[in-house]
Amino acid sequence: MSGFWIMLTGALVATCCAVLGCFLVLRRMALVGDAISHAVLPGIAIAFLVSGSRGSFFMLLGAALVGFVAVFLIQLFQSGGVQSDASIGVVFTALFAVGVVLISLNARNIDLDLDCVLFGEIAYVQWNTLEIGALSLGPKAVWLLGLTLLVIAAVVSLFYKQFKLCAFDPALAAALGIPVAVFHYLLMGLVSMATVSSFESVGAVLVVGLLVIPPAAAYLLTDRLGTMIGLAVVIGIVSSVAGYGAAVWLDASIAGCMVCAAGVQFALAFLFSPSHGLVTRRRRLRAAALGGRAG
Amino acid sequence: MLNLLTDPNLRWILLGSMLLGLSGGVIGTFSYLRKQSLIGDTLAHAALPGICIAFMLTGVKSVGLFLVGALLAGAAATLSVTLITRYSRIKPDAAMGIVLSLFFAVGIVLLTRIQHSSYGNQSGLDKFLFGQAASMTSSDLYTLGGVALLLVIACGLLYKEFKLLSFDPGYGRGLGFPMGLLEQLLLGLTTVAVVVGIQAVGVVLVAALLITPAVSARYWTDRLGVMTVLAGLFGALSGAAGAWISSGVSQLPTGPISVLAATACFVASVLFGPRRGLAAKLLGRRSARRRWLAESAGVAARANIQAAMQATAQAAVLTDGQANVHDNAHPNVHSAAHANERGTSV
Numbered sequence: 001m002s003g004f005w006i007m008l009t010g011a012l013v014a015t016c017c018a019v020l021g022c023f024l025v026l027r028r029m030a031l032v033g034d035a036i037s038h039a040v041l042p043g044i045a046i047a048f049l050v051s052g053s054r055g056s057f058f059m060l061l062g063a064a065l066v067g068f069v070a071v072f073l074i075q076l077f078q079s080g081g082v083q084s085d086a087s088i089g090v091v092f093t094a095l096f097a098v099g100v101v102l103i104s105l106n107a108r109n110i111d112l113d114l115d116c117v118l119f120g121e122i123a124y125v126q127w128n129t130l131e132i133g134a135l136s137l138g139p140k141a142v143w144l145l146g147l148t149l150l151v152i153a154a155v156v157s158l159f160y161k162q163f164k165l166c167a168f169d170p171a172l173a174a175a176l177g178i179p180v181a182v183f184h185y186l187l188m189g190l191v192s193m194a195t196v197s198s199f200e201s202v203g204a205v206l207v208v209g210l211l212v213i214p215p216a217a218a219y220l221l222t223d224r225l226g227t228m229i230g231l232a233v234v235i236g237i238v239s240s241v242a243g244y245g246a247a248v249w250l251d252a253s254i255a256g257c258m259v260c261a262a263g264v265q266f267a268l269a270f271l272f273s274p275s276h277g278l279v280t281r282r283r284r285l286r287a288a289a290l291g292g293r294a295g
Numbered sequence: 296m297l298n299l300l301t302d303p304n305l306r307w308i309l310l311g312s313m314l315l316g317l318s319g320g321v322i323g324t325f326s327y328l329r330k331q332s333l334i335g336d337t338l339a340h341a342a343l344p345g346i347c348i349a350f351m352l353t354g355v356k357s358v359g360l361f362l363v364g365a366l367l368a369g370a371a372a373t374l375s376v377t378l379i380t381r382y383s384r385i386k387p388d389a390a391m392g393i394v395l396s397l398f399f400a401v402g403i404v405l406l407t408r409i410q411h412s413s414y415g416n417q418s419g420l421d422k423f424l425f426g427q428a429a430s431m432t433s434s435d436l437y438t439l440g441g442v443a444l445l446l447v448i449a450c451g452l453l454y455k456e457f458k459l460l461s462f463d464p465g466y467g468r469g470l471g472f473p474m475g476l477l478e479q480l481l482l483g484l485t486t487v488a489v490v491v492g493i494q495a496v497g498v499v500l501v502a503a504l505l506i507t508p509a510v511s512a513r514y515w516t517d518r519l520g521v522m523t524v525l526a527g528l529f530g531a532l533s534g535a536a537g538a539w540i541s542s543g544v545s546q547l548p549t550g551p552i553s554v555l556a557a558t559a560c561f562v563a564s565v566l567f568g569p570r571r572g573l574a575a576k577l578l579g580r581r582s583a584r585r586r587w588l589a590e591s592a593g594v595a596a597r598a599n600i601q602a603a604m605q606a607t608a609q610a611a612v613l614t615d616g617q618a619n620v621h622d623n624a625h626p627n628v629h630s631a632a633h634a635n636e637r638g639t640s641v
């Protein structure tokens with residue numbers, strides 16, 4: 001049963017991240033996702049201090065707010081003439097440092113291990129259950145992630161056309177009267193939410209892996225956005241199941257193994273994708289050359 | 296906190312942290328100018344599996360061995376980023392995200408393997424994640440300080456070449472410099488700076504050691520030499536602040552404090568940097584506005600003079616009935632108005 005809950009949590013995390021990651025990869029903002037996933041740490045720490053518990057909706061909102069602040073600061077420095085990746089680097093390291101200091105200073109009040117910040121404690125997910133009366137309704141994390149997934153699915157499917165246009169051609173979107181900035185911040189808010197709800201399961205760094213790797217692998221397999229999102233979700237779920245298996249077998253970090261499984265799938269797509277794979281393209285070229293000689 | 300000057304151990308740690316900050320700032324200047332700021336972040340995360348493998352193979356915790364492992368892993372990471380961007384349609388930012396998280400995940404898997412199995416003296420290996428300058432032994436400090444010094448000296452010797460590489464590699468190639476080799480060399484030096492920096496501030500935050508001092512220095516100057524020195528200075532200051540404050544408060548890790556000190560430098564630069572800083576911009580805007588007001592006041596004065604001139608001319612016409620007064624008065628008043636305008640605009 002514990003394995004089931006862990007795999008379910010992993011699959012929910014992977015699904016949330018995969019859907020949003022597709023837009024990040026297409027908009028060339030993979031590293032903004034990286035920055036947000038680190039920057040929400042002070043939000044989590046402060047929400048912890050105020051509410052005294054993890055996994056509350058309050059915490060989600062607080063961290064989403066800090067995510068907004070991070071994106072806003074990055075944009076601010078960028079428009080002030082700092083290079084984009086340098087401004088990302090300055091902002092996320094500063095916010096992450098604030099978060100680590102807050103946690104270290106309040107170690108007694110914050111039940112959050114610093115190691116857990118980096119690579120999560122998905123194995124403990126099952127012990128922290130949601131109970132109403134005497135009825136146990138399963139792990140809290142699953143409920144929180146399910147809620148996040150619901151919000152993400154609702155927003156993305158409602159504004160699918162707008163997100164799609166903003167991802168591929170922001171100038172055209174702006175010309176058509178779509179408020180590009182609003183959708184930019186909406187996407188960033190969703191990424192912050194997904195990061196925070198995934199935080200205690202997979203940690204700050206490995207969230208990036210699930211945000212970037214499955215969508216990048218899907219990007220090599222198809223040219224259609226809808227298919228890409230579907231494929232990314234499938235790859236993410238396969239990673240969480242295979243990763244759990246590998247972790248049990250190796251007796252190692254579950255979240256780490258999940259990202260490694262995603263990495264293996266990316267390598268397969270990189271080499272053998274029917275349309276964009278390295279090996280398939282080479283083979284097709286050789287076949288074409290041979291065919292040309294024969295003809 | 297006050298026993299800083301009396302405790303020789305603390306003095307060494309302070310010196311080591313300063314040297315690490317210094318080398319990070321100097322190297323970071325070049326990566327900032329080459330628009331590769333986040334390569335440091337990738338290299339830092341990639342170093343973790345290298346460090347773990349070095350420990351698993353030898354079973355010894357030595358900074359020298361870790362350096363070698365991390366260097367190899369860093370080289371593998373940069374190679375993977377290049378391969379992914381060259382042979383597929385993945386953009387550089389996504390490639391960096393993939394490599395960074397994947398290498399880190401491998402590192403975490405290895406780290407948990409080490410912790411779960413009987414590798415004996417493995418405690419302190421996880422200090423790499425957040426950096427703990429205070430846990431360094433004196434021999435570690437000699438190694439790290441020596442490497443940091445070597446980095447600064449190498450940058451000083453190859454200053455001209457790296458300058459060319461940062462601003463105009465095409466021109467450098469035209470002059471006959473081996474630009475590809477220099478690029479690899481700079482990347483190698485960056486890896487070394489990152490790996491030694493991890494000791495002071497940890498894996499996640501070492502990127503700040505490279506980026507933040509360089510960005511701050513950029514606010515103060517347009518000259519590479521000054522920028523390099525300033526970035527080194529900012530780096531050294533933040534390293535010292537981190538080591539000093541964290542040695543006084545027991546619960547605080549060194550890394551975040553150093554990074555916050557560097558961020559404070561950055562905020563000060565954003566606010567008070569000459570020309571580019573916020574205060575300078577506001578002052579410039581205000582003085583421009585004042586000048587504009589003065590100019591428009593001058594224009595108004597000219598308009599007044601013209602009105603007065605016309606009034607006197609009309610009065611002259613009315614009293615004398617002679618047109619030549621009108622003609623004579625005109626150029627004089629005009630030249631006076633021009634002089635007035637010139638005076639305010641200069």
